[in-house]
Amino acid sequence: MIAGQVSKLIGSRVKRKEDPRLITGEGKYTDDVMLPGMAYFAVLRSPYAHARIDGIDTSAAAASPDVLAVLTGAEINERCAEPFPLFAILEGMQYPERWPMAATKANYVGEPVAVVVATSRAAARDALDLIEVDYEPLPVVTDMETAADADQPVIFAEMGSNLCYEASDQAGDPDRAFAEADGVVEARMEQPRLIPNPMEPRATVAEYERSSGNATLWVTTQNPHIERMVAAKMLGMPENKLRVIAIDVGGGFGCKINTYSESLIAVILAREVNRPVKWAEDRTEHFVSTSHGRGQAQYVQAAYKKDGTLLGMKLKIYADLGAYAQVISHVIPTLTPSLAPGVYGCRDIGWTTIGVFTNKIPYDAYRGAGRPEAAYIIERVMDLIADATGKDPVAVRRKNFIPKDAFPYETPTGMVYDSADYDAALDKALEIAGYDDLRAEQKAARKDGKLMGIGVTVTTEVCGFGPAASTGGLGGFESATVRVDPMGKVTVLTGASPHGQGEETSFAQIVADDLGVPFEDVEVIHGDTSIVARGVGTFGSRTLVVGGTAILKANEQIKDKATRIATALLENKLEDTLDPQLVTLEDGLFSVQDMPDQYVTWAEVGSEAYDGQLLPEDEQPGLEAVSFWEPPGLTFPFSAHIAVVEIDQDTGEVSLKRYVSVDDCGTVINPTLVEGQIHGGLAQGIGQALLEQAVWDEEGQLVSGSLMDYAMPFAQEFPMFELDRTVTPSPVNPLGAKGIGEMATISATPTVANAVVDALSHLGVTHVDIPMTAERIWRVLQTHGRSRRGGRS
Amino acid sequence: MIPQAFDYYAPTSVADALRLLRRHGDEAKLLAGGHSLLPIMKLRLSTPQCLIDLGRISELRFISEADDGGLAIGAMSTYHDIKNSALVQERVPALAAAAGEVGDVQVQNKGTIGGSLAHADPAGDFPALALALNFELVTATARSGRTIAIDRFFRDLLTTALRPNEILTEIRVPALAAGTGVAYKKLPNKASHYAVVGVAAAITVGDDGVCTDARIGVTGAGPTAVRARNTERILKGKHVDAAVIRRAANRAAANIEDLNDDLHASAEYREHLTTVFAARAIEEALSRAG
């Protein structure tokens, strides 16, 4: 904790400051922005996954009522100075240049082809139907495993193949490990693509001032400053002429990291028609216009000893990047082998990661980004070994844990785990679940011919990004400005722009405790680049870790200066000189040592800071501090989860009976916010295990293209989650925080998958791919036979 | 998700609605709860020039006792109305319960029994119940009206016996014969909560424990809801025990041609589910019968 500080708010269940605003409809989402003279644009998207564009006739659309302008992809692209920038380019990687719109060729269903701007949303939409595009359909690439084969159509002729990169490496000596093994387990594991579906779809509003050349862009983004950097570059404008605003953002899960074409189109159209313009994605459009997540085929081999020790692993991972790489999307799959050792001490690992381009919408970060895919591999491997050695999955895990005295621990894949105690988390989860009783219950259920399964996982992940090297050019810092005004109230500007996490609350808690001011006196401002000068943003569970610490660092400066001002005020009061060392800040009061009734308040200090008449000679007015903070290392939260499932043998339906989630995110600032992240995270991870999957046909059409076809879980499908935690503070930041945004999602998928496979294990089932839909399980039962009363157990 | 422009009328009587329907002919569509029609309009798969909203016609929204002791339900009664009606709960509890399983609360608040039957979604819940409960559908046209037996109502995918100039006004649910038990069982589609397959069973058992009548409606399996006549035949005249149920249920998909085969379920799985849910519905109906 913050050294020497009595904390009052840190760790307590302070209600979310932002909720009254959001619940009563006073939130300021992008689509809420209304400007005088607003025009609306709609985007014509390619209905083909791969097609040459031989011509576009926009004349009828342009002549349609209320239409202000129609621009083709080529016309929009011409108005850009540069193509999309990519960050963290991998060695030997090849990639296509990407401009905001398809001009001569469309490479996925949904790629923007033309835009209409009109005086109403409906008129813009109507005019789309009047644009005639002459498409010449081309052969389509959808399968990631064969995409780079020589006989496949090549999407970008200049590249010669669809291979983005193939990166092979190894740590230790995997061949030796396999030679020394008692056995090898192997599996092909599928990570279907997922469609993020935040509650708020994407939207953008742009306003352009011709006289100054200044533009304002309201946009649904997790990182307004990166958006500004990318958009300014591409539009050929200086950064200081582009203001990006994202006040309230209704979820993102990674899909709102990218700068999308619509941001650039918006600014271009606002300039073109000399009116503010707005675009808001509808839900169906979201499915084909906002990047997807996951999408891997994983070939996994693991060598083990009879006693359950994991000796080594060999991984081959295909990643379906979609039609283009964006921001750092191509790097995400490389996190999978990096995290593949999980919480275990295995040192001999070889891996190949193959990123390919296909005729699908680009892939990008999605809650966990690369780490869920890793946790899935290693946690399935642990169960495969347990199955092969006839040992309990819990025992196999314990056998392989990195011991708690080994931290900081450098993994063979080059990660430095900050701190952990996996046994403690597992012990707690087992106790809450009543693990031994559950196993007894399972035995009895099997005797009865029923299918019951218990899934156990212990996982870790990496978050709290930076340092800088960890984000490959996006910046590894966070910025904070802390300002005390003449009334003694505090304003905090944070660069870590949230999208639903509740930082207005948690950051205010930190500041209130640290400065000793009432929680209500702290305002946290974010999401406007003209107010918050710089920032990186909210992704990779970095906000509290990096953004929160930046605030503490600014507070240090504030406290120093405030104490000097307080000393001057007290000297004036006491008509005596004081040793500044004797003036301390406690409970929000600056007092003189041993004279508790001689104090000044933040309001007095704040007032004097600007009034300035009593300031010491060498002191300048003002009480405001700016800090940039970059962490020295990454953080590694961890968790132990247990799921209990039952399977209806007639239909294959899986029902989740219990879910125990013990998570360790280091210091907890606000348990309610942490639990909120865990609840939502579990829902997403469980949804991934049981329901969610984007499905394409051979033509590259997204078949699961709406919420009527793409299943996401309903709250009523879950049992009450049983949450608890252990607290292992991180040594890499003064808060001791580790980040909790993604942990539960990462753990939940393999936990439920393990539970389902466990339910079927006595029938000889060792692996089933996700999503474990009713039909898929029914098919497994068809081939492996049902569980019968008195049968196998 | 913006539909093509359309004119909108909100008549307050069936007579006015019929007049509008006659005036606008093929270009008009009746709007009930809008939960099937508006989504397809937003996707521009349906582009009517004119909508005639039945929502303000109070004479279409009622639930009352019919002369034969059965129920008369106005076409514009919502699932919510049906689920919460004391009369329905008393006379045909399985119908009230099924209304509570449709979609979600929003769908139940807006969707109507008339709209559900007129739309004839192959995965809709009420079509199965309509067949099992032997609904009679009362319609009105500008000239007159008629009563359509449910067995003649569902014609093909999204196609019914209703003519374009006809309004479905009332649904009659005949009084259940003494000793009848009713049940509806479905596997909900995890995305929409429509039925992947749903089976409704109405089974009448005499004092001697012999099944005297059985009507089984299956939805989700094929292009329209259908009766599982083979299953009914096996049940009728028998003392229904576990073996009979199994034999009967196994035939539930026998007369369904063109089993649906899509993202949500293969034809093979649907065929299997039909037998599973037929057995479950029959078992539950039996437990309430006699």
Ligand SMILES: Cc1cc2nc3c(=O)[nH]c(=O)nc-3n(C[C@H](O)[C@H](O)[C@H](O)COP(=O)(O)OP(=O)(O)OC[C@H]3O[C@@H](n4cnc5c(N)ncnc54)[C@H](O)[C@@H]3O)c2cc1C
């Ligand atoms: C998210 C969602 C989930 C759903 N889940 C389910 C589910 O689980 N189970 C299920 O069964 N259904 C489900 N539905 C569909 C819902 O039940 C529909 O409301 C219903 O099928 C149609 O009823 P409606 O009143 O909305 O009709 P509308 O959509 O207004 O109309 C449907 C069609 O019927 C015609 N029509 C309507 N009333 C009449 C009338 N009186 N006379 C003549 N023609 C008429 C209309 O012209 C139109 O062609 C779902 C819908 C949604 C949006």
